Amino acid sequence: MCIGIPMQVIEPRGESALCIYRGETGLVDMMLVGEQPKGAWLLVFLDTAREVISADKARQITDALEAMRLAMQGETDIDHLFADLVEREPELPEHLRS
Template identity: 80%
Template sequence: MCIGIPMRVVEAGAESALCEYRGQLSRIDTMLVGEQQPGAWLLVFLDTAREVISADKARQIADALEAMRLAMQGHTNFDHLFADLVEREPELPEFLRT
């Protein structure tokens, strides 16, 4: 299984970018998404950017990853990290609706 990490571009290049997540800098291959400007958010799998995402989407993914980290440590109080989901009915994705 591969988990996507939201990373912010710090320094852009033609085929790669220096990106940051939780204070850690990594050189990321950007050939699939093209050159991105500093401040752009990328969804990264195995040091390769696969998608350009919004800052809001990056925050949601980072919150979900933090909740997973807390759950793995035995914590159970992380509903605040899913504020967009708490107290609303689940909805099927459009392609599954009839």
């Protein structure tokens, strides 16, 4: 299994880009998404950008990854990291509704 990491472009370099996540930089292959401007958010798997995402989506993914890290350390106070889900009723996908 591979987990996507939200990274922000800090320097476009044509077929690659220098990106940052949690203070660490890395060179990301941009072949699947094309060149992106400085400040763009990407969902990165194994040093390859697979999707251009919004800043809000990047924050949600970052929060979920942080919740996972905390849970692995035994922390249970992680609801604040799922603010978009707390107090929301689950919805069935359209094809399962009848």
